[in-house]
Structure formats: structure tokens, C-alpha cells
Amino acid sequence: MSENIQTNEASDLLKGKYLTFFLDEQCFGVEIRYVLEIIGVQNITKVPKVPSYISGIINLRGKVLPIIDMRLRFNKAFRPFDKKTCIIVVEVEEMTIGLIVDGVDEVENLPDTAISEPPQADWDYSSNFLKGVAKRGKEFQLILDCEKVLKD
Amino acid sequence: MADYTINDSMAEMYLYETNSLLEELDQILLGAEKSNEFNSEEINSIFRIMHTIKGSSAMMEFDKIAKVAHVIEDLFAYIRTNGIDKEHNEPLFTLVFQANDFLREEVEKVEAGDALCEDISFLENKVTDFLNRLKGVAVETPADDVSSAADASTTVNKSTAPNGDNIIVVHFEDDCQMENIRAMVLVNKLREICSDVVHEPAELAGNANATQQILESGFKMTIPASYDLNQIIDFLHKESHIKGFTVNGGELVDKQHGGQMIRVFFEDDCQMENMRAFMLLQQIAEIYPPIVSVPEELENNSEAAQQIINEGFLLIVEDESKVPEILEVIENALHIKSFAVEGGQSNGSVKTAEADTTKATPTESKPAPVAVAAEKEPTKAQEPKAEKSASTETKAAPAEGDGSHKAIKQSLISVNLNKLDTLMDLVGELVITESMVTSSPDLQGLELENFTKAARQLRKLTNDLQDVSMSIRMVSVSGAFQKMNRIVRDMNKKLGKDVDLILIGEETEVDKTIVDSIGDPLMHLVRNSMDHGIESLEERIQAGKDPRGKVTLSAENTGGEIIITVSDDGKGLDREKLLQKAQDKGFLTKAPSEYSDREAYMLLMMPGFSTKDQVTEFSGRGVGMDVVKQNIEKVGGTIHIESQKGKGMSTVFKIPLTLAIMDAMVVAVGTEIFTIPIKVISQSFKIRKEDLTEDINGNQMVMIRGECYSIVRLHQIYELDTDVTDIEEGILILVEVNNKAACIFVDSLLGQYQVVVKPLPAYLNNYDVHSYGITGCTILGDGNISLILDVANLLK
Known part of the structure; x- marks a missing residue:
């Protein structure tokens, strides 16, 4: 009971906050409640016979995490990792997973009103993974649907 | 909550x-x-x-x-x-x-x-x-009842009154005074359980002669045969101020000898005395069921608590030989201030216990306890043994009472599984860290005699720690298996079938998490077997089978994994029907004829698939099998089905020993590092090109000691980049499992280590990497992850 209250309070506190990151110059946002931490790229062990966007597994302080390369997940070209490349560790449906992104930007407050529904575009693969689209300044920001990213 | x-x-x-x-x-x-x-x-x-x-x-x-x-x-x-x-x-x-x-x-x-x-x-x-x-x-048949009850009674039934009534003569304690009134009170109390008591003398109140008569010849009561004599005897045992009584002219039941009383006082302010007394009574009832207590009603009776505080909790034990055992239980119980054994009942005994601040058990109960401890001096004179201090007495008493008796100390504790999980994780980390330290590159080339000694000691200790923490988590599968007895029984009744449940390897010990996760799958499968698998009696007889069906559960530890099988001797799976059904539901991804038997059976595991045309109470909704699959996969296991039409089917779970620590060979292929369990490796060797041959499909083979083995190139099947593709540059590892053998070609051997097996992240279960021969992973000394090969699946 008390735990529920706590998590409720916590999620209220985290509501409307998004971690923004870049992929190929494009800005994405992920709800902060999913995010556990951000780590640098480390040695990834390949796992054979899985789709190419699954880069492999890493050892995060004794825990084994699968890693998804978000570029490949969105059918973008692979780019070698550089200094800015990092892994966002998210927890979705009790699974902990690392997402490789080109770089993280900041944590941003976005009220629900600032986010509009994504267009129902069946032809664009990546828009299936979106929860919404927000405008910030001149740029667009795409809000990621974490549950969908993990499912095919 | x-x-x-x-x-x-x-x-x-x-x-x-x-x-x-x-x-x-x-x-x-x-x-x-x-x-x-x-x-x-x-x-x-x-x-x-x-x-x-x-x-x-x-x-x-x-x-x-x-x-x-x-x-x-x-x-x-x-x-x-x-x-x-x-x-x-x-x-x-x-x-x-x-x-x-x-x-x-x-x-x-x-x-x-x-x-x-x-x-x-x-x-x-x-x-x-x-x-x-x-x-x-x-x-x-009241007569039967009473006579059997009387037979069972502790007294010898020598002569009953002519009409079958029981005659009880009660003698009160000497000097208890006012015998007539006591007799009257006794009769009144007795009327609660037996309303037609006839007593002699008949006139009690205000009759001084009655007192005399009772003193001389006892107080005689006639109790109709229809009442349970034992109950009355019990009642008399509990009544105070009764010295003894005879039943139907039999031997005198002397309460002071025939029964022992133990008076227990709880610690002051320990609260809920009635519940504590109740617990204590429970414990004693386990070794001596006929125990009787005063006050009798303990639960929900707050008056009882007060009574216990004032007068102590009284236990009446008829069988003296059990007293030492009971005393031991009391001694081991918590929150007990004092207790004392009393032969009979006397008011002085209350003082006895109150005066004792420690637990005191007089080694032998005297017929008249005469306030054993309250008047220490005379007691010592009577009983030299009592000179020992009260505390040593406590220890001495049970030992003297019964030398062969062992202490009943509780040696089991229940622990939250989370704590064990944490312990196991920590031990795993410790093992990894230990190898990180001892194989640190900083130490390379240094002569460190003391360090090596200490490291060896550390290694030994971590090994021991591993073994202990692993064994803590192991429980036998019998609990999960035994539960199926009930399901088989219920379904036999409901379905009118006659099915035996056979359990094999119940004692197999597996990790607690495995036992927890196989419970539901086993239940589903047993139900399926009972409902769909085993035919009705008529069908079985028609098919010439034993009308008694059989469902077999077996468990086996093969070292690396646990194999659990549920099989039945029913009608088996009908491949054609299955495929037809799958086609109707649109589950098929290729032509029915292209499905192997194995693939066809796996269709059963699809969500929403049910072959049974009718939904029954037990199964048929098609939600079972995919749940089974999910549960087993959650613990990193695999599941497959074998079946022979008309002969039965069996479902096999293979579950890796989670968090197991095993000896393994670590090998390199390109930049990747793989781990192969030592127990499947027969040998490793290098060969020359001339030793190779090819079969008609171009698959390479090698001949060793007259046996031919195929070569499995890891870099090829896992599509890895490596510079070592020449057979002469790399090394071959001969592996053997389940009567299958092959040579695995790798770049090089990195060494033999103890590794901690970790399951692959659940996310990867979606991609069926298990069937490509990867069973788990391990963290190496340098912090990198190595995949563990499951050779059995690799060779398929």
C-alpha cells in the first residue's frame, strides 16, 4: 500500500518530464519515468541469431542487459560510436534494457497540451514507435513509445 | 492488505x-x-x-x-x-x-x-x-459405544452394577473439610455432563452425618450406562480436592499417583497469557495428545489469561512416563518464568511456583508436594538431590527422567527468498571479483609468494561459500509433484477415469525458483493429460490397453540442467487433426506437409490453440499451453513435446540450473568469447589438413581413433568475423552430449575457469536464441560477458 502511494507520488513528480536525445540530428524524447540511468558505451557482447538492431548484451554492475541500437531499430544507417554516443538504460514492463543513442540532450518539461498525437502513417516505419510529437522552438521533438520499441 | x-x-x-x-x-x-x-x-x-x-x-x-x-x-x-x-x-x-x-x-x-x-x-x-x-x-447402538469406551478406559472394569450402571466412589483429600458441601458442588458440576447422577448419601447440604459417611466410606455416585465413562473420569481427574476414586469397585485411582500436574507460570508482563498457554498446549499435544489443561478454554477467553496469571497454567498428565518429555518442551518454550511438577493438588503448590524465580522442576514428584520450593529446608532434608541449585535442577531433571531422550530444539528457520537471492548474487559477484583480483594484469610477471598463498586460501573459501549458499536454495521437487496427486484424484472422480499418478525422481533437488515456476505448468499438463490424453475406460479397453491409465511425472538432474517430464499413456497427439485445426485458425506459416512432427506439436503452444472441441471444466480453453511455455521460458527453460499416436505423449521441460556455478572452458572466436561446460568436452586437439574429409554436401569431417565426427565452425554458424578460418590455425574441441558428438572449431582456448551461470535477459527469449545453442551467459574476470554454449542444442 505505502509503496503504491510512494510510486504514485514519484510518478506524479516525474510526470511531464522527458529525457531528450538525438538520433541522426533528429530529436527524440522519452518519458523520464522509464529511465534508470545513462551510461557510456562499453564493451558489448554480440548475441548471434538475433535481429541486427540488438547489438548484444552488456554487464552493468553484475546485471546483464540487452542493448538495442536505436539507429538500426529505426532503420537508419549504422554509425560508429563516438564520444557522445551513450546508452540510456530504461525499465519497461519489468525488463531492463539499454538503448544506444547518438547523444542525450537534457531533461525537459512538456505539458500534455504541448504534445500532439502522431500522424497515423502506416508507411513510415518509425512513426509506429511514437506516442506523440512536440514542438520546441523551431525543432520537432518525437516522443518515444517505449513499450512499442521493445515489441515487433 | x-x-x-x-x-x-x-x-x-x-x-x-x-x-x-x-x-x-x-x-x-x-x-x-x-x-x-x-x-x-x-x-x-x-x-x-x-x-x-x-x-x-x-x-x-x-x-x-x-x-x-x-x-x-x-x-x-x-x-x-x-x-x-x-x-x-x-x-x-x-x-x-x-x-x-x-x-x-x-x-x-x-x-x-x-x-x-x-x-x-x-x-x-x-x-x-x-x-x-x-x-x-x-x-x-449406545451399548456398544459405552462398552468400547469403558474397555478403553484406564481403569479395569471389574464389576458393573447389575443394570449396567457405573458406580464411582470418590474419596476427598484428608483434612479438606466440609466434605458434604464439596460432594454437592461436585455433583452439580457433574450434572453438566451427566444429568442423572444418583449419589449416596442422598442428602448432602446441612447434613453433618453425610460428612462422616463420606469420610468413612467415600462418596458414592451411580452413573447410568449411557454416559461416557471416560469423560466422567477425565472430569474427576480435573476436579480439585479429590484424593482418589474407584470405578465399579476396581482399583483405587489415586490422583496423587495416577496423574502428574505441571503448573506453569509465564513471565510477568509477557501479555496474552491465554494464547501463550494455548501454543504451549499445542506443542505438548503433539507428543502427548491426551493432555488436559486448566483452564480448559483458552482461545478467545480473556478470563483465562487472568486465571493463568493468578494461579498458573495447569497441565494434567496421566501417563507419568511422558512427563520428562513434556517438561522438556516447556523448558524450551519462551516466556516461561517457572514451572513445577506437582503430584496432586494442594493449595500450597501455587506458592511453590510463585516463589521460584527460575524454572524449577523437582526431579521427582512426591505424592504430597508440600510446597517443595517454598519451604526449602524440609525439602532438602527429604530429598538430597534438591540441594542442587534450581537452575542445575532444570537440566538434570529430563536427563534423569529419560536418558535416551533427545532435546527437541527447533532447528529449521524460514527465510525470505529475496534474502537468499541477494546472497546468491553477492556470492556470484564475489567469485567474479576474486578472479578479477587474482588474474589482474598488474600482477603479471611478478613473483608474489605470499600473495599466491593468500589468494589460494581465498579461492578455497569462496568455493565453500558458493557450495553452501547454493545448497541453501535447493529444495526437492516432491512438494510440487505431490500436489498433483490431488488433481489426479479429483479428475478421476469427475471424469470417471481410473488413472494412476507415478512419480519418479521426486527427491531431485532444484533451485527454489524452479520449483515455484514449474507448479502451474505441471498442473496444466497433468490436467491436459487427464482430460484430453487418457481415453475413457471403454475406449481403453477397446484399444486393448490396460484400463488403468498412467500419468508419469519425472525429474532428473543431468548436471547442467533439470529435466522434468510429464507423460501419459493416452491416445497421443493426432498430427493431422492438429495441423487441420491450426490451418483453420490460420496459425500455419507453411504448407502442412512441410511441418515436421516436432514443429506440428509445437503448434499446441500457440496462444489460443485448443484441440479439444469442447471446453470442459478442466481444460480446453486453449489458454493453458502457451502459459506453460511462458512460465518455463521465464526461468530460461525450453519445452518440447513427443508423441506417438495411440501410445501417449510426453512433455519435456529442460531448465538450466539458474545461477549455477560450473567449470567451463573459455574459448575465443574472433572478438567474441564463448564458454563451453567442461563436462561435455572430451578433448581438444589440433589437426592437419590431411585429416579432413568432406561428405557429399561439402560438410567437413574428421576421423579420430576410427570414429568420424563432423566439424562445427562456430564462426560460420554464428556469422562472426575472425581471421582464423584455416583448420590448422584454430583448435578443435570434441564435445559429446546425449550420445551425439562433434568437433567444435574455435580460434583458441583461453583457459579453464569457474563461471557463474546467469540467464540471458528475458527480452532475448523472444528471439529463441536457446535453440541456436546459447543457454546463458557469464561475466568473465575482466567484466566482459561470455555466452555459454548449450552443446546439445548446437548439435541439432
Whole structure:
């Protein structure tokens, strides 16, 4: 009971906050409640016979995490990792997973009103993974649907 | 949990205890049903179980649960004293099973925090009806009952009154005064259990002659034969100021010799004396069921608490030989200030115990205790042994009483599984860190004698620690297996089938998490086998099979994995029907003829697939098998089905030993590092090109000592980049498992290590990497991850 209250309070506190990151110059946002931490790229062990966007597994302080390369997940070209490349560790449906992104930007407050529904575009693969689209300044920001990213 | 104002740890304890008791009850019932009779031990156990559940439920304020337990307890109390006819067994089993199910459901609700069932009248009525029916039979043959009761009584039945009435002569204690009044009080009390007592002298109050008469010849009571003599004897045992009594002119039952009394005082301010006394009584009842206590009614009786505080908790033990054992239990119980054994009843004995501040047990009870400790001087004179201090006496008493008796100390504890998980994780980390330290590149090329010595010691200790922490988590699968007995029994009844459940390898020990996760899958599969697999009696006879069906559960530890099989000798799977059904549902991804048998059977695991045309109470909704698959995959296991039409089917779970630590060979392929369990490796060797041959498909083979083995190139099957593709540059590892052998080609061997097996992240289960021969992973000394190969799957 008390735990529920706590998590409720916590999620209220985290509501409307998004971690923004870049992929190929494009800005994405992920709800902060999913995010556990951000780590640098480390040695990834390949796992054979899985789709190419699954880069492999890493050892995060004794825990084994699968890693998804978000570029490949969105059918973008692979780019070698550089200094800015990092892994966002998210927890979705009790699974902990690392997402490789080109770089993280900041944590941003976005009220629900600032986010509009994504267009129902069946032809664009990546828009299936979106929860919404927000405008910030001149740029667009795409809000990621974490549950969908993990499912095919 | 908000509905219940209970302490969590108490609730946890309650759930744990009640669940295990209900499980025990199930086992007893199944056993009894098999032999179609209850022996006295079983009846006593059921009584005890219900009694405990009643007590603890009442304490937790689950009144309805307590009430149900109470009616069952009453039922068995009756059966215990009066026995039960065979003809009543059948409805009794059904009834108790029903009650057991009800209790289980309620306990589950408690666990889930749901509201409990409020209306229990249906069950209550059933039990009461049944009890009345039992009693109805008993009333028809009252003479039998009494005579058997009398036979069983402790006194020898020498001569009964001509009309079958029992005559009891009571002698009061010397100097107790006012015998006539005491006799009157006694008769009044006795009327509660036996209304037609005739006594002599008849006129008691205000009759001084009566006092004289009672003093001289005792107080004679005539009790009609229809009353239970034992009950009356029990009653007399409990009454105070009675020196002794005779039954039907038999031997004098001298209470001062015939029974022992133990008076127990609890610590001041320990609270809930009545519940504590109740617990104590429970414990004693386990070794000596006929124990009688004063006050008798303990639960929900706050007056009892006051009485215990003032006068102590009195236990009456008729069988003196049991006294040392009981004393030991009392001694081991908590919150007891003092206790003393008293031969008979005297007012002075209260002072005895009160005067003692430590636990004191006079080594021998004297016929007249005369306040043993309160008047220390005379006691010492009478009894040299009592010179020992009270505390040494405590220890000496049980030893002297019965040398062969061992201490009953509780040596089991229940631990939260989370703590064990944490322990296991820490030990795993420790093993990894240890190898990080000892194989640190900083140490390379240094001569460090002391360091090496210390490191070796550390290695040994971590190994021991590993073994211990692993063994802590291991439990046998028998619990999960035994539960299936009940399902088979119920379904036999409902479906009119005759199926035996055969358990093999019950004692196999597996990790607790595995036992927990196979429970539901086993239940689904057993139900499926019973419902769909095994044919009806007529069909079996027609097919020329043994009309008795068989469902077999087996468990086996092969070293690296646990293999659990559920098989039946039913009609097996019909491949064509299965494929047809799959096609109708649109599950097929290729032409039916292209499906191998194995693939076809795996269709059963698709969500929403059910071959049974009709949905029955037990199965057929097609939700079972995919849940089975999910559960098994959750613990990193695999599942496959074998079947022979008309002969039966079996479902096999292969579950890796989670968090196991094993010896393994670590090998390199390109930049990747793989781990191969040592136990599958026969040898590793280099060969020359000339040793190679090719079969017609171009697959490479190598001949070793007259045997031909195919070569599995890891870099090829896993599509890895490596510079080592020449057979002469790399190394071959000959592996053998399940009678299959092959040579695995890798770049190089990196060494033999102890590795901690970790399951692959659950996310990867979606991609079926298990079937490509990867069973788990391990963290190497440098912090990198290496995949562990499952050679059996790799060779398929």
C-alpha cells in the first residue's frame, strides 16, 4: 500500500518530464519515468541469431542487459560510436534494457497540451514507435513509445 | 492488505504455517482415501491441524476460517472418541476435501488481500449434518459405544452394577473439610455432563452425618450406562480436592499417583497469557495428545489469561512416563518464568511456583508436594538431590527422567527468498571479483609468494561459500509433484477415469525458483493429460490397453540442467487433426506437409490453440499451453513435446540450473568469447589438413581413433568475423552430449575457469536464441560477458 502511494507520488513528480536525445540530428524524447540511468558505451557482447538492431548484451554492475541500437531499430544507417554516443538504460514492463543513442540532450518539461498525437502513417516505419510529437522552438521533438520499441 | 490490521510478519508466518498445514492435510486425506480408512494417528493429525488453524486464524481475526476449522475439529473430535464406520468414509473424504479447498481459497484471499468469504453456512451445515448422521448411528447402538469406551478406559472394569450402571466412589483429600458441601458442588458440576447422577448419601447440604459417611466410606455416585465413562473420569481427574476414586469397585485411582500436574507460570508482563498457554498446549499435544489443561478454554477467553496469571497454567498428565518429555518442551518454550511438577493438588503448590524465580522442576514428584520450593529446608532434608541449585535442577531433571531422550530444539528457520537471492548474487559477484583480483594484469610477471598463498586460501573459501549458499536454495521437487496427486484424484472422480499418478525422481533437488515456476505448468499438463490424453475406460479397453491409465511425472538432474517430464499413456497427439485445426485458425506459416512432427506439436503452444472441441471444466480453453511455455521460458527453460499416436505423449521441460556455478572452458572466436561446460568436452586437439574429409554436401569431417565426427565452425554458424578460418590455425574441441558428438572449431582456448551461470535477459527469449545453442551467459574476470554454449542444442 505505502509503496503504491510512494510510486504514485514519484510518478506524479516525474510526470511531464522527458529525457531528450538525438538520433541522426533528429530529436527524440522519452518519458523520464522509464529511465534508470545513462551510461557510456562499453564493451558489448554480440548475441548471434538475433535481429541486427540488438547489438548484444552488456554487464552493468553484475546485471546483464540487452542493448538495442536505436539507429538500426529505426532503420537508419549504422554509425560508429563516438564520444557522445551513450546508452540510456530504461525499465519497461519489468525488463531492463539499454538503448544506444547518438547523444542525450537534457531533461525537459512538456505539458500534455504541448504534445500532439502522431500522424497515423502506416508507411513510415518509425512513426509506429511514437506516442506523440512536440514542438520546441523551431525543432520537432518525437516522443518515444517505449513499450512499442521493445515489441515487433 | 489495508483491510486487515495485522502485522506483516505475523501475516506471513500465518500464511506459511496455514499453507503447510493444509498441504499436510491434503497428503493425509489422500493417503487415508487410498486405504479407505483413517487410523488413529491420521485422525489425531487432522484434529491437530484443524485445531492449530482454528487457533491461529482466531488470533489473526479471520473468524470465518476459524469457524470452519472449528466445525471440522469438532467432527474429528467426535470421530476420535467414537470411531467411524467404513460406510461413512466416502462422504467424509468429500466433505473434508471440500473444507480443505475452502480454507485454501480463503488463505489465498488473505494472501492477495481480497475480502474473505462471509457466508460459510453451507459448509457449516454440511459438516453439522454429517456429524448428526454419524451421531444418529451412534445413538442406535449406545451399548456398544459405552462398552468400547469403558474397555478403553484406564481403569479395569471389574464389576458393573447389575443394570449396567457405573458406580464411582470418590474419596476427598484428608483434612479438606466440609466434605458434604464439596460432594454437592461436585455433583452439580457433574450434572453438566451427566444429568442423572444418583449419589449416596442422598442428602448432602446441612447434613453433618453425610460428612462422616463420606469420610468413612467415600462418596458414592451411580452413573447410568449411557454416559461416557471416560469423560466422567477425565472430569474427576480435573476436579480439585479429590484424593482418589474407584470405578465399579476396581482399583483405587489415586490422583496423587495416577496423574502428574505441571503448573506453569509465564513471565510477568509477557501479555496474552491465554494464547501463550494455548501454543504451549499445542506443542505438548503433539507428543502427548491426551493432555488436559486448566483452564480448559483458552482461545478467545480473556478470563483465562487472568486465571493463568493468578494461579498458573495447569497441565494434567496421566501417563507419568511422558512427563520428562513434556517438561522438556516447556523448558524450551519462551516466556516461561517457572514451572513445577506437582503430584496432586494442594493449595500450597501455587506458592511453590510463585516463589521460584527460575524454572524449577523437582526431579521427582512426591505424592504430597508440600510446597517443595517454598519451604526449602524440609525439602532438602527429604530429598538430597534438591540441594542442587534450581537452575542445575532444570537440566538434570529430563536427563534423569529419560536418558535416551533427545532435546527437541527447533532447528529449521524460514527465510525470505529475496534474502537468499541477494546472497546468491553477492556470492556470484564475489567469485567474479576474486578472479578479477587474482588474474589482474598488474600482477603479471611478478613473483608474489605470499600473495599466491593468500589468494589460494581465498579461492578455497569462496568455493565453500558458493557450495553452501547454493545448497541453501535447493529444495526437492516432491512438494510440487505431490500436489498433483490431488488433481489426479479429483479428475478421476469427475471424469470417471481410473488413472494412476507415478512419480519418479521426486527427491531431485532444484533451485527454489524452479520449483515455484514449474507448479502451474505441471498442473496444466497433468490436467491436459487427464482430460484430453487418457481415453475413457471403454475406449481403453477397446484399444486393448490396460484400463488403468498412467500419468508419469519425472525429474532428473543431468548436471547442467533439470529435466522434468510429464507423460501419459493416452491416445497421443493426432498430427493431422492438429495441423487441420491450426490451418483453420490460420496459425500455419507453411504448407502442412512441410511441418515436421516436432514443429506440428509445437503448434499446441500457440496462444489460443485448443484441440479439444469442447471446453470442459478442466481444460480446453486453449489458454493453458502457451502459459506453460511462458512460465518455463521465464526461468530460461525450453519445452518440447513427443508423441506417438495411440501410445501417449510426453512433455519435456529442460531448465538450466539458474545461477549455477560450473567449470567451463573459455574459448575465443574472433572478438567474441564463448564458454563451453567442461563436462561435455572430451578433448581438444589440433589437426592437419590431411585429416579432413568432406561428405557429399561439402560438410567437413574428421576421423579420430576410427570414429568420424563432423566439424562445427562456430564462426560460420554464428556469422562472426575472425581471421582464423584455416583448420590448422584454430583448435578443435570434441564435445559429446546425449550420445551425439562433434568437433567444435574455435580460434583458441583461453583457459579453464569457474563461471557463474546467469540467464540471458528475458527480452532475448523472444528471439529463441536457446535453440541456436546459447543457454546463458557469464561475466568473465575482466567484466566482459561470455555466452555459454548449450552443446546439445548446437548439435541439432
